[in-house]
Amino acid sequence: MLVKELLGGDVTPVDIKNDVLDALFIMLGKRENTLPVLDGRRFAGTVDITSYTKILQDMTNRKPETISVGEIMSKKVRPVDPNTEISYVIDNICEKEVHGIPVTSGHELIGMVRRQDILRHYTPSLKGKFKVQDVMSYHVSTNSIHDKLEPLAKRILQGYERKIVIVDYDTIKGTIDILDLANVLLSEGIDLSRMSVKDILLPNAVSIGKYEDVTKAVQLMFEWKMEGIPVTDKNQVEGIVRDKDIIQRIKYTKDTA
Amino acid sequence: MGKRVLVVDDEVSVAKTVKFILDAEGFETSVVFSGEDCLKRINSESFDLVLLDIMMPKMNGWQVFEELQKIKPGQKVAFLTVIRYSEAVKEKLRKEGLVDSITKPFENEDLINRVKAITSV
Numbered sequence: 001m002l003v004k005e006l007l008g009g010d011v012t013p014v015d016i017k018n019d020v021l022d023a024l025f026i027m028l029g030k031r032e033n034t035l036p037v038l039d040g041r042r043f044a045g046t047v048d049i050t051s052y053t054k055i056l057q058d059m060t061n062r063k064p065e066t067i068s069v070g071e072i073m074s075k076k077v078r079p080v081d082p083n084t085e086i087s088y089v090i091d092n093i094c095e096k097e098v099h100g101i102p103v104t105s106g107h108e109l110i111g112m113v114r115r116q117d118i119l120r121h122y123t124p125s126l127k128g129k130f131k132v133q134d135v136m137s138y139h140v141s142t143n144s145i146h147d148k149l150e151p152l153a154k155r156i157l158q159g160y161e162r163k164i165v166i167v168d169y170d171t172i173k174g175t176i177d178i179l180d181l182a183n184v185l186l187s188e189g190i191d192l193s194r195m196s197v198k199d200i201l202l203p204n205a206v207s208i209g210k211y212e213d214v215t216k217a218v219q220l221m222f223e224w225k226m227e228g229i230p231v232t233d234k235n236q237v238e239g240i241v242r243d244k245d246i247i248q249r250i251k252y253t254k255d256t257a
Numbered sequence: 258m259g260k261r262v263l264v265v266d267d268e269v270s271v272a273k274t275v276k277f278i279l280d281a282e283g284f285e286t287s288v289v290f291s292g293e294d295c296l297k298r299i300n301s302e303s304f305d306l307v308l309l310d311i312m313m314p315k316m317n318g319w320q321v322f323e324e325l326q327k328i329k330p331g332q333k334v335a336f337l338t339v340i341r342y343s344e345a346v347k348e349k350l351r352k353e354g355l356v357d358s359i360t361k362p363f364e365n366e367d368l369i370n371r372v373k374a375i376t377s378v
Contacts, residue, residue, distance in 0.1 A: 029323035
């Protein structure tokens, strides 16, 4: 199968001369972690939400509206041609832990293959074959809804965690990820040390049992626009199933087919 | 007939409180509790102002704002949010079409005055 058969068309690029707030607005509006960057019509690189949050940790020097996208973009992710085999893209997404691979024709951006595009296409083929416990990660961080926000925020902003499950005793109350924090950090004169987890928590208390079919996890990811769903067993948080875990399984299934 | 306001907030108590306050001032206020329902209403009805919560599950206020700009360009939207956005952020959002950002919790008088100011233009 070729990239052009799976190409996600709904991609909003950001211009290299725009400031990072412009990029962040697009990320928040689309709940996208990565955007392609254009220099005129030419593909120039990608900008990731983690690049933005790195700036936020060093805001004493420069404000985000004074920093251009070009200053923080990455050239790590190389674009592919539409006639590239999709398995190459899946390998890249797994190995580089990126959210998507830009697709160019010549130097012109024509789309992007993202994790959700791969899941949408391949997940039906997993139905009945794998349960959540076959793909989930048992490494998951939890915090109490009553905890202070700052230590949790630092762990996410410094890249140690992507998503933290928030509980009230044993009950899941929601999750917090880097986009949730990015929104909060747009606040004027914010003092994270005076905030608690519940101040920013969305009521997205969705979870899935470890014995459920993996396709149900994907369905919840699309429905709730989340890249990871907490996994429970006997009402206890046992892990998390992420889009990348399922893509790893798709890759393994394809490699061994 | 009063100006029509659509309040979008997943916190039922907040949405209903805003409706109570604005209805008492002569506005014709409707409430929905999700971004998805907001878009459905906007597709079939006209409102002078959408008061939009940002931190909602499934479809957050940023996503709703972006969709509104696509399906109803020029629709007046004000954020209703616990986040006190910086001036730089608000300035940029104004260019994107946002008319105001009202911070929760709000004083009733302040809410009324700002909604009056927006809808009378």
